[in-house]
Amino acid sequence: MDRRKFLTVSGISLGVGALYTMAPRLAGDAEGAELARQLGRQNGERPVPFTVFQLSDTHVGWDGALGTKAFERAVEVVNGLTPGPDLVLFTGDLTHDTEAPGEHAARMKRFQEIAGRLKAPKVYHVPGEHDAGLDGGELYRSVFGPTFYSFDHKGFHFIALDNVSRAKPEVGAEQRAWLARDLARFPGTAPIVVFTHRPLFDLRPDWEWFTSDGDDVMNLLAPYQNVTVLYGHIHREHHQMAGHAAHYAARSLCFAFPDPQNTADKKAIPFDKAEPFKNLGIRQVQASAAGKGATLSVSEVSLDARELSGTEGFNQLLKSPAL
């Protein structure tokens, strides 16, 4: 078997988020099974198929026309999937910031009420600058826990990175040192998924779509051949190879920003009453007869329905000479 095709990824973009399926080709393929066993021996956990759902930039408390309707509808859609995702990752700006006493905590509670309806077994979060930028993350940590951490799931190592709590777009030396220690436990073939809020590369610096020490972070990840980064912040879908990793941004659940490659000003795309979920990541929207909200007509868009070679998407090259 061509090792390049070992990991296939089929993606379904429901618009309200992004669904990733990480699936080693194991079924009915003896060579694939052997590769999986070897990978399992190397990584300590054998990879088996599972799905992940990414939601981002819910901005609970932001005074928009939809309020939390898109977020609530996204939860309904996720709960209606069969099979459902193993994990849901929220990539920041869970809430919109406010300095009114007690209000930000109330918004975080409201976020938890809505997210709590998810039927997914595990839900993880990272903060956005609107959650943690003003107080160094103090309130966020009291509600959601650590702003950076890692965990393993079915052969994949997930790393949550915080590039917002220092108020500037940076991860910082202390967290990078933690990352280095965390990564040191894994071989270079370990599949790694980093999830964070801001892009870890210079997507559009004058729109603050960057992380100042993003290169340092990616250099720490350079020895690892299977790295994928999931992020939010930009309120639009985006896919870019930066270095050796594939970086995916998910759409927002409140409003969208324009294309950074052909737009001068960073102005939110106006709300459209006729298509209220337009640009919120829902790829196809049908206005309801009543004119309120929109029935979600979900178009399945494969992020990558075919086997890929090379290092795009999650179909990362396994280059271990031992295999």
Next chain:
Amino acid sequence: MRSLATSGMGAALLALATGFGLAGSGVGAAEEPRVIAVSAKRFEFSPKEITLKVGETVKLQLTTEDVTHGLFLKPLGIDEEIVPGKTTEVIVTPKAAGRYTTICDHFCGAGHGGMKMTIVVE
């Protein structure tokens, strides 16, 4: 008639003047860069636009009227924190003409995303 500048007497006088600190500007003394004061507050910079020249060295003196702000512009190598109670100085020598958008990159509240200053380099 030979000028003082080229005569031996002129050179002697110049040396004397220099020794007494009487030499005029441009004669062996470094020029101070032009100073531009920039003030930040939630959520704007003042002035909103400044004009520089290619190759000209200027000194930006940055202050804040309220909380900590940032001033960031990668093409001109500007990446500064503007802290209350302190004047932050940054030396800039633009190498290319253009119209640049400088942003506040220290999250400062609801209007942070719109906090910008334009630097025009001619």
